[in-house]
Amino acid sequence: MSIEVRNLSKAFGSFKALDDVSLHIESGELVALLGPSGCGKTTLLRIIAGLETPDRGSVLFAGEDATDVHVRERQVGFVFQHYALFRHMTVFENVAFGLRVKPRAIRPAESVIREKVHELLNLVQLDWLADRYPSQLSGGQRQRIALARALAVEPRVLLLDEPFGALDAKVRKELRRWLRRLHDELHVASVFVTHDQEEALEVADRVVLMNAGRIEQVGTPREVWERPATPFVYGFLGDVNQFQGLASGGVLQGDGFSIPTPPQYAGVQGARATAYVRPHEFDVSRPQDGKGYDGIVATFSRAYLSGPSAYLELSSPGRPQPIEVELPVAEFQRLDPQQGEPLVVRPRNAQVFLTA
Numbered sequence: 001m002s003i004e005v006r007n008l009s010k011a012f013g014s015f016k017a018l019d020d021v022s023l024h025i026e027s028g029e030l031v032a033l034l035g036p037s038g039c040g041k042t043t044l045l046r047i048i049a050g051l052e053t054p055d056r057g058s059v060l061f062a063g064e065d066a067t068d069v070h071v072r073e074r075q076v077g078f079v080f081q082h083y084a085l086f087r088h089m090t091v092f093e094n095v096a097f098g099l100r101v102k103p104r105a106i107r108p109a110e111s112v113i114r115e116k117v118h119e120l121l122n123l124v125q126l127d128w129l130a131d132r133y134p135s136q137l138s139g140g141q142r143q144r145i146a147l148a149r150a151l152a153v154e155p156r157v158l159l160l161d162e163p164f165g166a167l168d169a170k171v172r173k174e175l176r177r178w179l180r181r182l183h184d185e186l187h188v189a190s191v192f193v194t195h196d197q198e199e200a201l202e203v204a205d206r207v208v209l210m211n212a213g214r215i216e217q218v219g220t221p222r223e224v225w226e227r228p229a230t231p232f233v234y235g236f237l238g239d240v241n242q243f244q245g246l247a248s249g250g251v252l253q254g255d256g257f258s259i260p261t262p263p264q265y266a267g268v269q270g271a272r273a274t275a276y277v278r279p280h281e282f283d284v285s286r287p288q289d290g291k292g293y294d295g296i297v298a299t300f301s302r303a304y305l306s307g308p309s310a311y312l313e314l315s316s317p318g319r320p321q322p323i324e325v326e327l328p329v330a331e332f333q334r335l336d337p338q339q340g341e342p343l344v345v346r347p348r349n350a351q352v353f354l355t356a
């Protein structure tokens with residue numbers, strides 16, 4: 001079932017937690033809400049769930065207005081980071097809970113409940129833990145049981161708020177791949193909140209980048225990574241170097257470099273602009289005596305190797321931040337820079353935004 005939110009706004013006192021947010025999520029899509037702490041991700045999820053009422057705007061499920069539908073009738077399944085299982089109930093009883101509390105008229109027979117719970121426990125691959133209590137499970141197992149419990153009532157949409165946030169990095173990685181496979185089997189619309197960009201880019205069909213109550217960009221992981229729409233998205237998704245300059249006639253002229261500006265800035269004359277360059281988007285060489293060079297002269301300070309890459313830090317006069325460069329290890333070894341040595345770095349690729 002598809003989810004649509006239209007022009008949602010929500011304020012807490014004078015603080016705008018959501019400011020005119022619109023979004024469409026297709027049935028079968030797994031969408032990540034990604035952004036820094038406090039940007040409104042959870043508020044958006046809670047409004048979709050029906051746990052929070054918007055000041056303005058509407059929520060539609062399968063094209064029908066659900067804004068005033070009570071949380072119990074929305075058929076949403078949700079899993080929160082600290083959504084504790086019932087401690088006094090076994091795993092089996094936890095998963096069965098949502099079915100057992102249904103009104104008598106629509107409550108399934110005991111035999112149907114048993115079958116359904118075992119089916120769900122098999123789905124999350126933990127049927128062998130049915131008789132245990134939550135305190136006898138690992139954190140990852142608890143989250144998978146919480147998910148099984150959310151799925152028991154056959155939700156039309158699945159909402160997950162940092163479901164793996166409290167777990168260590170290795171377990172998180174396993175669980176998010178597992179979530180992807182599970183989502184593909186279930187084919188519901190799923191929305192999960194995260195502030196971990198790697199998690200969002202790896203798992204989601206589309207990523208919604210949020211900042212200060214607004215959506216900055218919506219796109220596939222590749223689109224948002226390769227073509228960030230705003231400086232905020234650039235800075236949020238991975239490391240990036242910034243270079244100030246003046247944009248005129250289709251070119252950003254900076255200190256020692258020039259970079260073409262996007263077509264929409266072709267007519268701009270003498271506007272202040274910033275170029276965003278990822279660490280792997282530089283060529284690095286030694287300045288050659290007597291020749292002019294096209295590039296930024298910077299002093300090599302240090303480097304470390306990690307996997308196939310070398311990460312270099314260079315300083316340049318007038319720049320408070322070092323320039324961060326990533327080179328293939330073999331190239332770094334060929335160059336073999338010495339500490340304090342001047343090098344020339346040249347952006348191969350950059351995205352330019354006018355500076356407000």
Ligand SMILES: Nc1ncnc2c1ncn2[C@@H]1O[C@H](COP(=O)(O)OP(=O)(O)OP(=O)(O)O)[C@@H](O)[C@H]1O
Nearest residue numbers: 012015017035036037038039040041042043044195
């Ligand atoms: N019930 C509330 N009363 C007052 N302020 C609230 C309430 N709920 C949320 N806020 C504020 O609204 C803003 C958005 O909160 P929200 O929980 O949606 O952010 P988030 O992006 O999910 O953040 P995090 O990643 O830290 O969970 C925050 O500044 C928060 O303090």
